[in-house]
Amino acid sequence: MANRAGVSIKTVSRVVNRQSNVSExxxxxxxxxxxxxxxxPNVFARGLASERSFLIGLLYDNPSLSYAAALQIGVLARxxxxxxxxxxxxxxAQSPNLGSxxxxxxxxxxxxxxxxxxxxxxxxxxxxxxxxxxxxxxxIAPEKPLANSSDVRIxxxxxxxxxxxxxxxLGHKRIGFIKGHPDHGAANAxxxxxxxxLAHAGLPLIEExxxxxxxxxLSGMEAGERLLSLKKRPTAIFxxxxxMAAAVLAAxxxxxxxxxxQLSVAGFDDSFVAQVVxxxxxxxxxPIKEMAEAAVSMLIQKTAEDGPMERRLDHELIVRESTAPxxx
Amino acid sequence: MANRAGVSIKTVSRVVNRQSNVSExxxxxxxxxxxxxxxxPNVFARGLASERSFLIGLLYDNPSLSYAAALQIGVLARxxxxxxxxxxxxxxAQSPNLGSxxxxxxxxxxxxxxxxxxxxxxxxxxxxxxxxxxxxxxxIAPEKPLANSSDVRIxxxxxxxxxxxxxxxLGHKRIGFIKGHPDHGAANAxxxxxxxxLAHAGLPLIEExxxxxxxxxLSGMEAGERLLSLKKRPTAIFxxxxxMAAAVLAAxxxxxxxxxxQLSVAGFDDSFVAQVVxxxxxxxxxPIKEMAEAAVSMLIQKTAEDGPMERRLDHELIVRESTAPxxx
DNA sequence: TTGTACGCGTTATCAA
DNA sequence: TTGATAACGCGTACAA
Numbered sequence: 026m027a028n029r030a031g032v033s034i035k036t037v038s039r040v041v042n043r044q045s046n047v048s049e050x051x052x053x054x055x056x057x058x059x060x061x062x063x064x065x066p067n068v069f070a071r072g073l074a075s076e077r078s079f080l081i082g083l084l085y086d087n088p089s090l091s092y093a094a095a096l097q098i099g100v101l102a103r104x105x106x107x108x109x110x111x112x113x114x115x116x117x118a119q120s121p122n123l124g125s126x127x128x129x130x131x132x133x134x135x136x137x138x139x140x141x142x143x144x145x146x147x148x149x150x151x152x153x154x155x156x157x158x159x160x161x162x163x164x165i166a167p168e169k170p171l172a173n174s175s176d177v178r179i180x181x182x183x184x185x186x187x188x189x190x191x192x193x194x195l196g197h198k199r200i201g202f203i204k205g206h207p208d209h210g211a212a213n214a215x216x217x218x219x220x221x222x223l224a225h226a227g228l229p230l231i232e233e234x235x236x237x238x239x240x241x242x243l244s245g246m247e248a249g250e251r252l253l254s255l256k257k258r259p260t261a262i263f264x265x266x267x268x269m270a271a272a273v274l275a276a277x278x279x280x281x282x283x284x285x286x287q288l289s290v291a292g293f294d295d296s297f298v299a300q301v302v303x304x305x306x307x308x309x310x311x312p313i314k315e316m317a318e319a320a321v322s323m324l325i326q327k328t329a330e331d332g333p334m335e336r337r338l339d340h341e342l343i344v345r346e347s348t349a350p351x352x353x
Numbered sequence: 354m355a356n357r358a359g360v361s362i363k364t365v366s367r368v369v370n371r372q373s374n375v376s377e378x379x380x381x382x383x384x385x386x387x388x389x390x391x392x393x394p395n396v397f398a399r400g401l402a403s404e405r406s407f408l409i410g411l412l413y414d415n416p417s418l419s420y421a422a423a424l425q426i427g428v429l430a431r432x433x434x435x436x437x438x439x440x441x442x443x444x445x446a447q448s449p450n451l452g453s454x455x456x457x458x459x460x461x462x463x464x465x466x467x468x469x470x471x472x473x474x475x476x477x478x479x480x481x482x483x484x485x486x487x488x489x490x491x492x493i494a495p496e497k498p499l500a501n502s503s504d505v506r507i508x509x510x511x512x513x514x515x516x517x518x519x520x521x522x523l524g525h526k527r528i529g530f531i532k533g534h535p536d537h538g539a540a541n542a543x544x545x546x547x548x549x550x551l552a553h554a555g556l557p558l559i560e561e562x563x564x565x566x567x568x569x570x571l572s573g574m575e576a577g578e579r580l581l582s583l584k585k586r587p588t589a590i591f592x593x594x595x596x597m598a599a600a601v602l603a604a605x606x607x608x609x610x611x612x613x614x615q616l617s618v619a620g621f622d623d624s625f626v627a628q629v630v631x632x633x634x635x636x637x638x639x640p641i642k643e644m645a646e647a648a649v650s651m652l653i654q655k656t657a658e659d660g661p662m663e664r665r666l667d668h669e670l671i672v673r674e675s676t677a678p679x680x681x
Numbered sequence: 682t683t684g685t686a687c688g689c690g691t692t693a694t695c696a697a
Numbered sequence: 698t699t700g701a702t703a704a705c706g707c708g709t710a711c712a713a
Contacts (some may be wrong), residue, residue, distance in 0.1 A: 303602060
């Protein structure tokens with residue numbers, strides 16, 4: 026114990042926890058001892074004795090690794106600043122016992138808070154379990170706001186609207202759309218944004234130009250091939266994420282289409298692949314790291330019962346080489 | 354407590370920990386109660402009372418997100434099977450107080466074991482700290498074996514040798530090589546493998562064809578541009594990982610080079626990008642997920658003091674569309 | 682095969 | 698402002 030090295034007994038606790046009621050003199054003495062012995066309060070003892078576990082749970086079931094990885098960077102950064110740790114779990118959103126899995130998880134570890142990523146954030150079973158365990162959570166990019174629940178998101182509707190409007194502004198009239206995974210709220214919002222932009226420009230929504238994808242590269246490939254096999258193919262394709270857009274790029278190679286001369290391709294997320302494929306993707310940047318940081322901050326501040334908060338961050342249209350005016 | 358619901362008191366502990374000395378009858382009774390009350394032993398109480406924390410730490414400082422992400426999938430899978438949890442921390446390998454950071458981390462959390470990824474696995478400060486805290490650890494793809502330390506790896510030397518030999522077999526004689534980050538042991542092993550294959554084929558090692566990269570896309574881009582600007586440019590380029598190989602693909606676009614007709618490109622890892630770029634990359638598959646699983650298994654088995662183990666997994670040459678015989 | 686007492690390192694409560 | 702003491706929920710050692 027540092028108390029021996031210092032002067033007092035478990036006033037150490039007060040110092041470590043930055044409580045008041047400590048004289049500057051003893052505080053200093055304790056801090057020195059802490060440094061000298063490189064003392065660190067044991068996480069388990071803390072967790073056991075108090076409510077505070079200093080553990081943030083990141084729960085995900087996401088086909089896109091890059092999305093989850095980017096999220097983690099933000100979570101880790103904030104955790105480090107605040108002396109928290111991140112524990113990550115992958116769950117199957119479709120599992121019938123998702124609820125009990127989540128419940129086990131949080132009661133087992135008495136997590137300080139949980140970050141729910143899509144599509145988990147829209148699973149009633151998960152949310153119920155969290156509420157039951159009285160564990161604070163914040164949802165990332167959920168389908169719709171929920172009473173008594175915090176979330177952080179971008180305006181997916183507007184983002185997709187902006188992208189579509191940009192393509193229309195380029196002169197495109199036949200714009201294909203590859204939808205995202207139907208379980209993800211953001212996917213639907215993006216499709217609605219696309220529709221709204223078409224409508225606003227007086228362009229018809231053409232059924233055969235809207236095909237279902239699932240955010241995965243493979244699904245993007247299939248969707249892309251279907252769109253490019255059309256008798257009247259689109260002059261531009263807007264995919265709901267970058268992985269699928271990259272797949273469209275690959276598919277267009279098979280059809281011997283020059284990008285962007287014969288086909289414009291746009292993605293969403295501005296993930297790593299967007300900058301790695303050739304031509305680089307025009308896309309919509311989602312500030313994933315910042316979203317993660319905001320989520321952690323909300324969880325930590327939540328010590329006081331402030332009620333649910335919502336935080337909406339800005340997206341950004343990133344124009345690169347995969348889009349251009351149609352040639353015809 | 355489930356004991357009330359069941360019959361006995363803390364025989365629950367025995368059942369939960371799968372100890373012997375429990376009659377089938379009581380075991381069943383307890384299990385039912387456990388299910389009924391959805392009881393979960395508290396991680397903190399366990400960690401405090403025993404040595405076992407059921408927490409595996411994954412420590413990384415890796416420029417490549419995809420590598421870390423792939424690793425996590427494997428770790429998570431094994432953890433789930435064994436009832437462990439994964440806590441991940443990102444560290445700065447260059448930080449002067451890396452040692453104390455690692456030390457804090459493990460003493461704070463009494464981690465059951467730690468997985469050290471490159472380049473952390475070759476940092477004496479980190480290893481010392483772990484030894485000091487008497488925390489078991491296994492190193493992924495370290496530079497060289499260490500006394501008293503477990504590791505899991507592939508044979509990077511042979512893998513690079515195989516790839517180089519494949520390119521030579523195709524007829525290439527001027528094969529550029531983009532090195533990986535010098536802090537990563539695997540990077541050096543790969544370069545040596547490349548050299549050995551050249552030597553074995555009686556081909557000279559041409560200085561200007563070997564350029565330094567750092568595993569990042571950007572560094573691959575710069576290295577690629579340098580190689581392609583050469584008066585006598587190589588007919589093939591072998592990059593130490595896929596991110597850099599993808600960058601070479603992009604760079605070759607600027608030079609108006611057709612892949613693979615005018616330039617063959619090979620990568621390493623078989624990461625997501627390898628299949629997403631066009632043409633898809635010929636690469637060397639590293640079973641990252643399996644390596645991670647093996648690492649966790651070693652950590653968990655290590656309950657008994659078996660001494661250090663080494664595990665070497667197989668690599669696999671994956672030939673795709675980015676390589677072909679030279680045209681000249 | 683099962684139960685009892687004790688302690689793990691910290692925080693919380695209440696006195697001093 | 699500080700210090701004693703009792704939890705926190707479990708595992709371990711030993712007794713029954």
